[in-house]
Amino acid sequence: MYINACSTISHQNSFQNENWINELTLLDENNELITPNYKEFIAPTALRRMSKIIRMGLTCAKDCVKQSGIENPDAIIVGTALGCLADTEKFLNNALTLKGLIPPTAFIQSTHNTIAGQISLELKNHNYNVTHTQNSLSFEHALIDAILCLNEDDSNILVGAVDEEIPLLGELTGQFGLDSIKNKLTSSASFFMLSNNKTETSKAKLVDSYTVGLNTSDSKKIINEFLERNNTSLADVDLVLSNSYGTVSDSEIKNLFDSIEVIPVEQHTGYHLTTAAFGMHLATEMINQKSGNQILIYNTLNNSNIGLTLLQSLEA
Amino acid sequence: MSIYITSVGVISAIGLNVEENYRSLKNKKTGIAPIKFLDLNKNILAGEVKLSNEDLIERLNVSSPISRTSLLGLAAAKEAWKGHQHNDAIRTGLISATSVGGMDNTEKYYKQRLETESPDISLVTTHDSGNTTERIAKALGISGYINTLSTACSSGANAIMLGARLMQQNKLDRVLVGGSDSFTHFTEEGFRSLMIYSDEWVKPFDENRDGLNLGEGGGFLVLENDKSLAITNNKPLATLAGWANTADAYHQTASSPDGKGATLAISNALKKGSINPSKVSYVNAHGTGTPNNDLSESVALINVFKDNVPPFSSTKAYTGHTLAASGAIEAVYSILALQHNVIFPNLNFSTPITDTKLVPVVNLNKEQEVNIVLSNSFGFGGNNSTVIFKKA
Numbered sequence: 001m002y003i004n005a006c007s008t009i010s011h012q013n014s015f016q017n018e019n020w021i022n023e024l025t026l027l028d029e030n031n032e033l034i035t036p037n038y039k040e041f042i043a044p045t046a047l048r049r050m051s052k053i054i055r056m057g058l059t060c061a062k063d064c065v066k067q068s069g070i071e072n073p074d075a076i077i078v079g080t081a082l083g084c085l086a087d088t089e090k091f092l093n094n095a096l097t098l099k100g101l102i103p104p105t106a107f108i109q110s111t112h113n114t115i116a117g118q119i120s121l122e123l124k125n126h127n128y129n130v131t132h133t134q135n136s137l138s139f140e141h142a143l144i145d146a147i148l149c150l151n152e153d154d155s156n157i158l159v160g161a162v163d164e165e166i167p168l169l170g171e172l173t174g175q176f177g178l179d180s181i182k183n184k185l186t187s188s189a190s191f192f193m194l195s196n197n198k199t200e201t202s203k204a205k206l207v208d209s210y211t212v213g214l215n216t217s218d219s220k221k222i223i224n225e226f227l228e229r230n231n232t233s234l235a236d237v238d239l240v241l242s243n244s245y246g247t248v249s250d251s252e253i254k255n256l257f258d259s260i261e262v263i264p265v266e267q268h269t270g271y272h273l274t275t276a277a278f279g280m281h282l283a284t285e286m287i288n289q290k291s292g293n294q295i296l297i298y299n300t301l302n303n304s305n306i307g308l309t310l311l312q313s314l315e316a
Numbered sequence: 317m318s319i320y321i322t323s324v325g326v327i328s329a330i331g332l333n334v335e336e337n338y339r340s341l342k343n344k345k346t347g348i349a350p351i352k353f354l355d356l357n358k359n360i361l362a363g364e365v366k367l368s369n370e371d372l373i374e375r376l377n378v379s380s381p382i383s384r385t386s387l388l389g390l391a392a393a394k395e396a397w398k399g400h401q402h403n404d405a406i407r408t409g410l411i412s413a414t415s416v417g418g419m420d421n422t423e424k425y426y427k428q429r430l431e432t433e434s435p436d437i438s439l440v441t442t443h444d445s446g447n448t449t450e451r452i453a454k455a456l457g458i459s460g461y462i463n464t465l466s467t468a469c470s471s472g473a474n475a476i477m478l479g480a481r482l483m484q485q486n487k488l489d490r491v492l493v494g495g496s497d498s499f500t501h502f503t504e505e506g507f508r509s510l511m512i513y514s515d516e517w518v519k520p521f522d523e524n525r526d527g528l529n530l531g532e533g534g535g536f537l538v539l540e541n542d543k544s545l546a547i548t549n550n551k552p553l554a555t556l557a558g559w560a561n562t563a564d565a566y567h568q569t570a571s572s573p574d575g576k577g578a579t580l581a582i583s584n585a586l587k588k589g590s591i592n593p594s595k596v597s598y599v600n601a602h603g604t605g606t607p608n609n610d611l612s613e614s615v616a617l618i619n620v621f622k623d624n625v626p627p628f629s630s631t632k633a634y635t636g637h638t639l640a641a642s643g644a645i646e647a648v649y650s651i652l653a654l655q656h657n658v659i660f661p662n663l664n665f666s667t668p669i670t671d672t673k674l675v676p677v678v679n680l681n682k683e684q685e686v687n688i689v690l691s692n693s694f695g696f697g698g699n700n701s702t703v704i705f706k707k708a
Contacts, residue, residue: 076563081444081446082443082444083445083466089426091502091505091506091509092422092423092426092502093426093430094505095423095501095502095505095506096423096426096427096430096501097430101508101509102505102508102509103509104506104509104510107505107506107509107510108510108568108569108696109568110506111415111466111468111696111697112415112445112466113466113467113468113695113696113697113699114568114696114697116467116697116699117563117568117696117697117698117699118568118697120563120564120565120697120698121565121566121567121568121698123565124565125563125565126562126563126564126565126576126577126580127562127563128561128562128563129467129561129562129563129697129698129699130465130467130474130478130561130699131465131466131467132463132464132465132466133417133444133445133446133464133465133466134445134446134449134462134463134464135444135446135447135450136446137446137463138446141463145478148481148482148485151485152481172437172440175437176437211461211462211463212459212460212461213450213453213459213460213461213462213463214450214453214454214458214459214460214462215459216459
């Protein structure tokens with residue numbers, strides 16, 4: 001399977017910038033979420049009603065269509081851990097405080113499938129359309145579904161993940177005593193066009209993605225078996241992009257990956273539950289720039305769940 | 317490769333298990349009534365499950381805080397999972413569907429936040445949909461592939477077909493699939509804001525229908541492949557014969573007047589199962605009772621079946637609209653129809669829709685063989701899904 005387009009809106013200069021991985025910074029409080037010129041992608045009347053998560057998701061999706069030239073993908077698959085939080089809070093607040101008729105827009109846009117639905121509307125696409133929402137593994141589950149589609153009759157799949165930060169989330173995180181995360185909550189969207197066909201825009205190969213929920217067994221074994229099923233081993237992995245944010249200790253990471261270089265994705269994206277999607281875009285560009293032949297994306301943002309995604313260079 | 321359904325579980329306004337649901341369906345007994353068990357201080361009609369959270373927690377022997385959505389899901393999943401055990405040789409997964417997730421607890425928190433100084437923040441720990449599913453998985457001792465789908469009112473049907481696809485591609489041997497949603501102030505006010513919440517008993521497919529009654533509940537099915545059956549020795553109740561998921565791409569909430577997405581879902585599911593439309597014994601319609609859905613769905617039925625629309629009915633007038641759970645609950649009803657050769661009556665119908673003139677089944681029909689049942693689920697976001705069950 002080939003990754004024929006990638007698009008990311010994040011706290012890095014990642015949108016429509018071929019060179020963004022060479023401009024990566026370590027995230028600090030000065031990094032803001034980038035704001036593309038959304039009007040280039042979405043009609044102003046529609047844009048006014050859209051919350052951050054919908055704009056981000058829809059814009060990355062349309063950018064992938066533009067990059068790949070695939071205007072009618074065979075499936076649209078979205079992963080989101082917490083969905084449309086801003087519209088959910090807005091409608092919840094209205095429903096509890098307003099008397100009489102409440103405006104319906106926030107309710108309409110509060111369901112998790114709003115982003116995938118809006119993409120199908122914009123692309124006038126009638127094909128398979130689904131939204132996965134399994135907290136830290138939402139993106140991996142979307143990818144696994146995309147792989148199923150590519151093994152069926154489909155050729156081009158638009159798949160991505162998006163999550164948004166809202167002030168209430170920060171407030172609650174603080175009240176739960178998670179101060180290290182509180183100041184690092186962020187939003188991002190990353191979308192991809194996956195294909196069975198290698199084209200001139202192909203940047204890397206997606207080999208496989210795999211999840212274990214409510215894991216009770218040995219992580220090392222899970223990783224080794226995953227690589228083995230894909231006819232490779234840790235010895236041939238050049239780089240690990242980890243999404244763990246303190247759930248796994250440095251010594252455990254060392255124990256799992258030994259001398260392989262490990263880059264924590266969160267140092268560039270901040271904290272939300274679908275950062276593995278950002279990781280996949282990062283890995284794709286690194287492979288495209290020959291910084292590695294085989295990259296593993298390791299996700300334990302929720303420490304009882306493991307997500308593994310393997311990418312290879314086109315030549316591998 | 318066959319996908320066998322070997323057991324089912326359900327909880328809804330018309331019963332706490334499969335047997336009670338079947339009895340109510342046969343006896344034309346609705347579960348829609350003024351709210352009594354939910355702590356919401358409302359005087360409205362809804363398809364409420366007739367147990368308080370406290371009773372559910374005690375019966376299911378789980379710890380608080382837990383969302384009502386998890387409780388309803390666990391009640392149905394536990395019934396379906398009865399007799400099943402962990403076995404290293406059977407790769408097992410759980411896929412649940414939900415639209416509101418832990419909103420029932422979140423809205424309690426938010427209300428406290430608006431009204432008091434010290435709201436109970438533990439209530440929001442059950443908010444995310446993935447947590448809803450993980451609570452079910454934990455209680456049943458399932459680990460590995462655990463996933464949640466959220467495609468509004470078509471979610472339950474999508475959980476069923478995703479389970480089947482994972483089995484077809486040899487990723488899993490046995491999957492517990494289904495969904496649950498609880499009644500919430502949030503969703504009730506949402507449908508009111510769209511002016512499609514009826515304060516009368518819902519009238520699916522009637523010319524004078526004026527909206528839906530919200531319901532709640534859970535439905536689960538165990539899907540197994542041949543390898544799993546050889547180990548469990550379970551007897552199939554039915555097979556999953558076809559499925560399709562399509563997008564209407566017309567409007568974020570409304571269905572297209574030409575029933576484009578629904579037509580594609582029904583016809584693609586028939587094609588997937590290589591089923592001749594004339595062989596369909598019964599259609600369990602989505603039939604929410606909103607002016608828009610029932611017209612669009614009727615048009616889609618005519619688009620696919622022309623002059624030979626099979627006997628059809630909506631069971632929403634029994635349960636209310638259970639949102640993400642509806643596709644799973646109605647899958648259980650479809651399997652009951654196959655097992656007992658019955659077609660369940662559509663309640664509260666008197667006048668056909670002028671434009672389409674379709675008349676649903678209104679009396680319990682038990683004179684015919686029921687061999688193939690098609691079940692529709694359509695949702696917000698234009699997410700349309702159809703699943704087809706066949707006698708084992």
